[in-house]
Amino acid sequence: MAGMTAAKRPRCSPVGRLLATVGLLVALTALLLVPAGPASAHAVLVSSSPSASSVVPSAPAEVVLTFSEAVRQVPDKVRVIAPDGSRADRGEPSFSGGLVTVKVDPAGARGTYLVSYRVVSADNHPVSGAFTYSVGAPSTPPVDAGSDSRADPVVGVAVKVARYLTYAGLLLLVGPVLMLGVFWPNRLSRRGPSRVAWAGLGVVLLGTLAGLWTQVPYTTGGGLFDVGGAGLRDVLGSDFGLAHLVRLGLLAASAFLLRPLLSGQGGRADRVILGLLGGAALFTWPLAGHAAASPAPPLTVFVDAVHLGSMAVWLGGLVVLAVFLLPRADERELGAILPVWSRWAALAVAALLLAGTVNGLIEVGAPDKLVETTYGRLLLAKIVLFLLVIGVAAFSRQLVRGWQSAARPRPMRRALWLELAVAAVVLGVTAVLVQTPPARTAGTDVAGSRATSFTATLTSPIYSLQVEVDPAERGNNSVHLYAYSPDNKPQPVVEWKVTVALPSAGIEPIDVPLLSLTDNHATGQISLPASGDWVFRFTVRTSDIDQATVTATVPVR
Known part of the structure; x- marks a missing residue:
């Protein structure tokens, strides 16, 4: 033709x-x-050290944010504010995949600190939020007048x-x-x-x-x-x-x-x-959106x-x-x-x-996230509208089959215009949908939520060890360790070793693989399959001959 x-x-x-x-x-x-x-999309903050809303005995030398995927820096948008409103962070933060490390003043004052952040996730959406932690005892949270994470x-x-x-x-x-x-x-x-x-x-x-x-x-x-x-x-x-x-x-x-x-x-x-x-x-x-950062790109x-x-x-x-x-x-x-x-x-x-x-x-x-998340509800609305379009299209197809008996195409034109009108709304919902966090990542951001992690400071004759286990629940948990000398200064560590066991369930000690982030800070991941009182053993060697082991019992829900 x-x-x-x-x-x-x-x-x-x-x-x-x-x-x-x-x-x-x-x-x-x-x-x-x-x-x-x-292997994720629309990054969320899955843990932090110190944990959100936690109270630590002494000021840390750094704040570590752990996201669900690799994130990129937005200049001057990761900040730590001291109780008096001054900047507690020192220098630019370091980014390594999903880990963001912010150096802070280890001699900081007692009270509540504010951590605010704005980063870019792998699907090119900004991710922002804030949380607090306290040194010694909580105080009135400070306000960061120089950083507004709201869009x-x-x-x-x-x-x-x-x-x-x-x-x-x-x-x-x-x-x-x-x-x-x-x-x-x-x-x-x-x-x-x-x-x-x-x-x-x-x-x-x-x-x-x-x-x-x-x-x-x-x-x-x-x-x-x-x-x-x-x-x-x-x-x-x-x-x-x-x-x-x-x-x-x-x-x-x-x-x-x-x-x-x-x-x-x-x-x-x-x-x-x-x-x-x-x-x-x-x-x-799709290369500029959620699809490129999904579990199966x-x-x-x-x-x-x-x-x-x-x-x-x-x-x-x-x-x-x-x-x-x-x-x-x-x-x-x-x-x-x-x-x-x-x-x-x-x-x-x-x-x-x-x-x-x-x-x-x-x-x-x-399935439950279809009704519990904004993404899921938008997707349901799109499905309903799309089914309406399909119904109108089916009616148009019937008109096509009976075309020879129709004198003029006016009924079909009306059906097509209705089909296009509903489709225009579908396109609008889609434009909003692609800017919304996927349902599978919604609701997992820990920023601003109440901390459920385990935090303790363990002491030995040669060092003190600040231990954080987050979220102290069944499943995957992150472990952060900070070593300090007896005079409360960062203690360089030659070798770290951690085992975890659940004697009540007959689970023998399991080694926790660790990654040294700084001289006195190490982190690791461990999956805890059952609830109960898990026994963690921490062996820290500070020199060729100096070594000590401390233990902690961590209740896991």
Whole structure:
């Protein structure tokens, strides 16, 4: 149905085709260089040392934050405030994967300290919060006037609007390209759908640039126009920035092939290259969001791209069908187009359902989180709206089957417009959903919550040992050890050894693997399978001949 006579088909110029091919190769290379995401998404603070709300006998030499995944630094956004309101942190914090270590004044005053933080998680969302700990005894918590971890609501809305624009522009671009390339009758003018396609390309470009701009204050916590050179460089150098730059390059390369294809003059090679460019561009959306930092990044990135591409094919095709084909095509043309399009739409919807189901299972994690978390409730709303769209689409399919008995396509046009209206709401919910912490990570942040960890100071003739076991519950626990000399100065340690046993259950001593973070600080992870009074034995060697062992009984719930 599409096309013109061979004599009237000037092909895309060799230069344009070459530039498009080069753009594809560069984009694919850049996508291969994007590092694989870690095994979580939307980092949460899982433990801290000292623990939140805990009371320690002496001022620590450092504060350690442990996140559920690797995090990046936001300049001057990890701060420790002393009881008198002054800065207790010393120098820049160090970042090592999910561990953030902040040096503090070991001679700090007694009282309550405030720890505030703002970091960037692997899925490029900022994570902020605050908690307190006390030295000696609690006091009135200080206020950090120089650091506000709250997000600017205008920036939050702008981020979602930018994401929505890219979705809307994508379907406005894909729909006309698909319909003009496959379904368009020769006798009808291509001007209207071509203008929609160019507008879609412009909207995607606008949304992508807006996304890069808003990511700067979204990360740093500033206002919409608080965008400086350093912040912009940080964003452009991140995975988020790389994915957006790749998308801009692919869109620019695609522009060379769009004009001949939209006018019906593109050849087979042009269509193949344009299809490859478009397929590669789809992956830039999941690579800049939750999918790239899920427990199974290759799977979630792929299904997210399939989900997005199916949406663009289905809804973009509906736009062209409702606005241009139904009002202009005659009965014979519609009788040929609609059955074929109906099968295409059914395949796109099936791919949407399958990809959405896989993503939902991964991001929700447990059935109860569908109703207990914001992410889960948004996902339920999206499912309900999507089922409504499916119902309207089923009605439209029945109209297609009885097409020959219909005098005019007016009932079908009404059904299509209703389908598109509900789908527009679905896109809005999706734009909010991708900016919301996944349900499987919600509710696990310890910042500001009441501490349930075990903290004690054990003494020996040659050292005192500050011990923290967090959360002192069945399952995975983190252990932090701090050694101090008898005069309360940091004590360098040559060798650490820790064993843990549960005599009441017949569990023999188990070695706890430790990692030395500083001369006097070590940490480790241990899984405690049962409740009870666990006996920890700590052996600390401070020189070739000086060594002592201390024990602690840790009640585990």
